[in-house]
Amino acid sequence: xxxQDVQDAMRGERVLKKAxxxxxLVAPPPELRRGCDLALEIxxxxxxxxxxxxxxxxxxxxxxxxxKKESAxxxxxxxxxxxxxxxxxxxxNMKLTFDKESGVxxxxxxxxxxxxxxxxxxxxxxQLKEAPRPRDAGFTLCARMLDRALEEALAIWEGGEKA
Amino acid sequence: xxxxxxxxxxxxxPLTIGTVRAEGELxxxxxxxxxxxxxTGAMIGAALATTEYLKxxxxxxxxxxxxxxxxxxxxxxxxxxxxxxxxxxxxxxxxYCLPNMGLMRRLCxxxxxxxxxxxxxxxxxxxxxxxxxxxxxxxxxxxxxASELAFLxxxxxxxxxxxxxxxxxxxxxxxxxxxxxxxxxxxxPEIILAxxxxxxxxxxxxxxxxxAEPDVPExxxxxxxxxxxxGLVAALAYAGLELQxxxxxxxxxxxxxGKLAGVSPVSKVGEIIDQFNVVFKAFLQEWRGRxxxx
Numbered sequence: 001x002x003x004q005d006v007q008d009a010m011r012g013e014r015v016l017k018k019a020x021x022x023x024x025l026v027a028p029p030p031e032l033r034r035g036c037d038l039a040l041e042i043x044x045x046x047x048x049x050x051x052x053x054x055x056x057x058x059x060x061x062x063x064x065x066x067x068k069k070e071s072a073x074x075x076x077x078x079x080x081x082x083x084x085x086x087x088x089x090x091x092x093n094m095k096l097t098f099d100k101e102s103g104v105x106x107x108x109x110x111x112x113x114x115x116x117x118x119x120x121x122x123x124x125x126x127q128l129k130e131a132p133r134p135r136d137a138g139f140t141l142c143a144r145m146l147d148r149a150l151e152e153a154l155a156i157w158e159g160g161e162k163a
Numbered sequence: 164x165x166x167x168x169x170x171x172x173x174x175x176x177p178l179t180i181g182t183v184r185a186e187g188e189l190x191x192x193x194x195x196x197x198x199x200x201x202x203t204g205a206m207i208g209a210a211l212a213t214t215e216y217l218k219x220x221x222x223x224x225x226x227x228x229x230x231x232x233x234x235x236x237x238x239x240x241x242x243x244x245x246x247x248x249x250x251x252x253x254x255x256x257x258x259y260c261l262p263n264m265g266l267m268r269r270l271c272x273x274x275x276x277x278x279x280x281x282x283x284x285x286x287x288x289x290x291x292x293x294x295x296x297x298x299x300x301x302x303x304x305x306x307x308x309a310s311e312l313a314f315l316x317x318x319x320x321x322x323x324x325x326x327x328x329x330x331x332x333x334x335x336x337x338x339x340x341x342x343x344x345x346x347x348x349x350x351x352p353e354i355i356l357a358x359x360x361x362x363x364x365x366x367x368x369x370x371x372x373x374x375a376e377p378d379v380p381e382x383x384x385x386x387x388x389x390x391x392x393x394g395l396v397a398a399l400a401y402a403g404l405e406l407q408x409x410x411x412x413x414x415x416x417x418x419x420x421g422k423l424a425g426v427s428p429v430s431k432v433g434e435i436i437d438q439f440n441v442v443f444k445a446f447l448q449e450w451r452g453r454x455x456x457x
Contacts, residue, residue: 020232045262045291045322049231066325074324079332081383086428088384092331093310093323097384097428106429109201109386110308112287112323114259115231117202118172120386139231140261141324 001040001050002028002062009038012059019053021046032065045113049139074144078152087156091148096123103128103157113140128154165401166250167210167394168225168243169203169258169287170235176228178238183211183224188433192224202259205387205432206286209394210256212439217402223252233261236288240266244273255281256397257289258390262322264296271301282400283352286393294350295321302352304406306393308383309335309359315351316344338363339370354406356396358389362414364407371407374414379421387432392417395439404451412450416442 001023003009009025016023021042028039042050044066054061079090086106088097094116097107104127108120115138123131134147181193189196190207199208203226210222225242229235239260247255247270255274267289274280283302285293290305292298294315299305307315313330314323333341338357342365345351357363360383362374382388395413400406420438424430 020234043263044325046233066321073328075326075328075331077328077331081380083381083384083428086384088428090310092326093308093314095384099429107384107386109384109388110310112259112262112289112291112311113231114170114172114202114229114233114236114261114288117170117200117204117259118174118230120201121172121198124386141322143231145324 001042001064002032002034003038003040004035004060004062006036006038008060009036009040012040012054012061015054015057015059016040016042016050021050021053029067035062045141046139047141048135048144076148078149080152080156087153089149089153089156091152092145094142094145094149096146096149096153098128098153098157100160105131108146111142111146113142115139115143116146119143119146128157164220164223164252165210165214165254165256165397166223166225166252167203167207167256167258167397168239169206169289170229170239170260171197171203171226172230173197173228174230176226176235178225178227178242180223180225180242182221183207184221185211192226197226199433199436201386201432202287202390205390205436206256206258206394208433208436209391209439210398212436213395213398214401216440216443217398219398219402222398229261231261233263236261236263237266240270244270247273248277251277251279252281254284254397254401256284256393258287258393260288260292262288262291262295264292267292267296267298271298274301282406284393284397284400286390291322297349299350299352304354304356304396304410305352306356306358306389306396308389309333309357312338312341312345312355312357316341316348318348318350335359335361339365343368354410356392356410356414358392358414364410364414366407372411374411374418377418377422379418379426381426381428381430382418382421384428385426385430385432385435388417388421388435391432391436408451412447415446415450419446
């Protein structure tokens with residue numbers, strides 16, 4: 001996690017440690033270096049929760065950059081399977097299925113992080129527009145992918161509604 | 164004993180260890196009730212249904228509440244790391260946890276010190292941690308779905324959210340190639356049960372079996388249907404089946420149970436687990452005989 005200046009980096013560390021994340025102040029690798037010469041090493045799996053904790057505490061940072069350049073981009077493409085009355089939207093390892101007529105989420109499958117069974121319980125049987133957003137209620141990359149699937153499901157549902 | 168370890172989505176559930184029993188739709192461990200739904204609950208439910216049918220000792224489970232922050236994950240891994248030698252399970256199945264390479268590495272080191280190595284099974288976040296930490300060869304079997312297999316095959320990915328674009332939506336026929344890549348990259352244990360429209364059981368690159376029937380595409384949409392396969396593998400391995408046979412029987416059982424339950428994308432995983440007894444009664448002997456005859 002890269003910062004504009006040292007104060008921001010130290011404030012970021014304080015906020016995240018208080019929120020009980022395991023983070024470490026490090027020197028940024030030269031190829032990633034932007035801003036100051038302090039960076040925070042975080043576990044990228046926890047990226048969504050970490051970003052939210054910083055936002056809630058008005059702690060500024062430049063960006064989060066994975067150490068391996070080849071894996072720097074989050075997967076953004078989705079797949080769609082039509083089951084007749086239901087549509088399944090897949091984003092990376094997450095799948096969300098909803099009823100085409102009512103827009104109600106009928107199932108969520110896939111994933112491996114501990115917020116997914118929690119989000120499964122919270123989102124099933126809720127209308128797409130009323131379900132809690134995984135980006136707000138989850139903490140992990142699995143939750144972020146589930147949010148991507150929900151986003152696409154909403155677009156499909158709203159497109160269908162308009163038609 | 165068989166030990167299943169994983170988090171459950173009940174924030175305040177303390178670290179709990181004990182023998183599991185069923186109570187209607189719920190599972191009971193040391194007085195705590197957990198749902199038999201997507202995640203560790205579905206896996207435990209499947210393993211319990213199998214041990215009950217085979218009249219084996221019920222699974223021991225190690226669970227803790229975790230809704231994504233990793234607190235339960237830490238408790239589980241620390242407990243296992245400190246006590247795995249004393250617990251001495253014959254089968255150890257690790258499931259939903261926050262992927263943490265450091266915790267996984269310490270657990271694997273502790274397992275190396277066990278007098279007898281358990282059969283090691285990982286799925287979900289535990290599989291992610293093992294792959295990302297280059298510890299896949301410490302395990303005997305992984306049970307990935309298609310996107311997770313793409314993750315295992317992608318040398319640089321530390322989570323399925325970071326797999327290369329070209330690996331997403333890879334055709335199921337490419338499964339052996341992805342497994343080969345995963346082996347080359349150190350991202351695969353000896354055996355992989357790749358779950359998909361066709362299930363593949365592959366040992367060190369060699370396809371041992373493909374299972375495509377019955378074809379029940381709706382299973383993919385139902386939360387927990389991958390978890391039940393892992394639970395079946397664990398219990399069947401505990402029953403003494405060789406791992407590859409356990410994987411084949413697990414894949415067949417899950418599909419057949421889905422068909423018997425007449426599932427749709429609305430179905431719940433408990434409806435499938437409830438059919439295991441019927442499936443075992445009708446087919447287990449035949450499936451095992453087929454192997455012995457072969």
